[in-house]
Amino acid sequence: MSTDTVIHVGGAAPYDVVVGHDLAGRLPGILGESVERVAVLYAGTLGALADPIVDILVEHYDVLALGLPEGERAKTAPVAADCWEALGEAGFTRSDAVVTIGGGASTDLGGFVAATWLRGVRVVHVPTTVLAMVDAAVGGKTGINTGAGKNLVGSFHEPAGVLCDLSLLDTLPREELVAGLGEVVKCGFIADPAILDLVERTDPAALTAGSAELRELVERAIRVKVDVVVDDLRETGGRDGHPGREVLNYGHTLAHAIERTSDYSVRHGEAVAIGCVYVAELAARAGSLDPALVERHRAAFARVGLPTTYDGSFDDLLDAMRVDKKARGSQLRFVVLDDVAAPRILAGPSEDDLRAAYAALASDG
Numbered sequence: 001m002s003t004d005t006v007i008h009v010g011g012a013a014p015y016d017v018v019v020g021h022d023l024a025g026r027l028p029g030i031l032g033e034s035v036e037r038v039a040v041l042y043a044g045t046l047g048a049l050a051d052p053i054v055d056i057l058v059e060h061y062d063v064l065a066l067g068l069p070e071g072e073r074a075k076t077a078p079v080a081a082d083c084w085e086a087l088g089e090a091g092f093t094r095s096d097a098v099v100t101i102g103g104g105a106s107t108d109l110g111g112f113v114a115a116t117w118l119r120g121v122r123v124v125h126v127p128t129t130v131l132a133m134v135d136a137a138v139g140g141k142t143g144i145n146t147g148a149g150k151n152l153v154g155s156f157h158e159p160a161g162v163l164c165d166l167s168l169l170d171t172l173p174r175e176e177l178v179a180g181l182g183e184v185v186k187c188g189f190i191a192d193p194a195i196l197d198l199v200e201r202t203d204p205a206a207l208t209a210g211s212a213e214l215r216e217l218v219e220r221a222i223r224v225k226v227d228v229v230v231d232d233l234r235e236t237g238g239r240d241g242h243p244g245r246e247v248l249n250y251g252h253t254l255a256h257a258i259e260r261t262s263d264y265s266v267r268h269g270e271a272v273a274i275g276c277v278y279v280a281e282l283a284a285r286a287g288s289l290d291p292a293l294v295e296r297h298r299a300a301f302a303r304v305g306l307p308t309t310y311d312g313s314f315d316d317l318l319d320a321m322r323v324d325k326k327a328r329g330s331q332l333r334f335v336v337l338d339d340v341a342a343p344r345i346l347a348g349p350s351e352d353d354l355r356a357a358y359a360a361l362a363s364d365g
């Protein structure tokens with residue numbers, strides 16, 4: 001029988017990320033006794049996963065269960081407004097709470113609703129995808145999309161707890177599990193080479209929901225994220241040349257542009273894989289990344305089944321990249337690597353370099 005792993009997140013509002021099985025029983029202990037009402041904001045298609053959790057909560061609280069639209073369609077202002085209306089009608093006060101159940105789209109929307117209702121109520125995330133377990137549910141970033149781009153409205157609102165119940169992954173489609181590995185491999189490149197070693201020596205088919213290898217990757221990626229956010233929760237900057245929280249945005253400038261220009265038909269984790277190969281190509285041209293490490297990017301993402309090429313219009317992508325939150329004025333800024341686990345910011349690369357890196361991506365090097 002495996003035991004639960006508790007990863008503590010320090011700081012002004014400390015909490016635990018628990019990785020294990022059958023964790024819903026921990027919810028009342030995290031939410032506390034002062035809570036009377038709990039809004040469960042869950043991915044609407046995942047009622048079968050949400051119901052047993054709601055059953056536990058109704059023994060302790062008045063529960064308002066709100067099903068959210070599918071995937072990225074949940075991350076909109078109208079959906080947030082519907083949730084605010086529902087909380088208002090149910091009389092939610094500052095001593096009440098939100099529980100989110102779903103992938104990163106649900107935890108982002110639900111976290112944003114919790115961050116904004118009455119300027120902030122307690123939220124506990126129960127992520128149901130690999131991606132949400134290793135990334136979206138941890139660290140307090142919440143947000144929604146606007147017509148202009150991805151995650152352009154949001155806030156930092158740390159959860160009171162995160163319950164990564166690996167049993168919830170049993171129903172996750174393979175392509176969604178693989179998409180989550182995009183953020184895991186990203187963590188390998190920016191901070192933890194052991195992740196890369198594990199990916200490179202493990203048969204990708206063995207990375208299944210119940211496997212010890214997947215659990216190790218999940219726990220390692222969570223630790224990478226936690227180490228970063230405890231130092232720079234609000235992304236104000238790192239120390240000694242380290243990009244701080246922006247490092248978690250490795251590959252995301254192009255990734256978000258791909259998601260937006262493809263009308264969100266490319267999964268976030270897939271776009272991150274493409275975006276990481278892109279910044280590796282960019283760093284090889286405008287920076288100092290060894291070409292062998294560019295190839296290691298391609299190989300690691302491809303090994304787990306992620307895309308490493310893209311051929312959309314670069315002009316459209318460049319326009320979309322300009323709304324990236326790392327940009328300052330008209331200057332684009334990218335997280336790049338000098339080596340594995342040696343990140344820095346590359347500010348204002350030339351358009352020639354930006355285009356050349358993209359051309360290499362389109363032709364797969």
Ligand SMILES: NC(=O)c1ccc[n+]([C@@H]2O[C@H](COP(=O)([O-])OP(=O)(O)OC[C@H]3O[C@@H](n4cnc5c(N)ncnc54)[C@H](O)[C@@H]3O)[C@@H](O)[C@H]2O)c1
Binds near residue numbers: 071075129151169172
């Ligand atoms: N806030 C952050 O720090 C942060 C970090 C990374 C990503 N994100 C955001 O997370 C989102 C991507 O999250 P995602 O990849 O989890 O996508 P998602 O939430 O859209 O979920 C992907 C799909 O899997 C389904 N699904 C989820 N869990 C399931 C399960 N257990 N069984 C069967 N189906 C299941 C969902 O219904 C959906 O169709 C993006 O919007 C991204 O911007 C946020």
Ligand SMILES: O=C(O)C(=O)C[C@@H](O)[C@H](O)[C@H](O)COP(=O)(O)O
Binds near residue numbers: 252
């Ligand atoms: O937590 C962070 O910080 C990240 O950048 C993690 C990313 O993987 C995640 O996709 C995040 O939502 C991107 O944030 P954004 O600020 O670029 O919208």
Ligand SMILES: [Zn+2]
Binds near residue numbers: 183
């Ligand atoms: Zn991401």
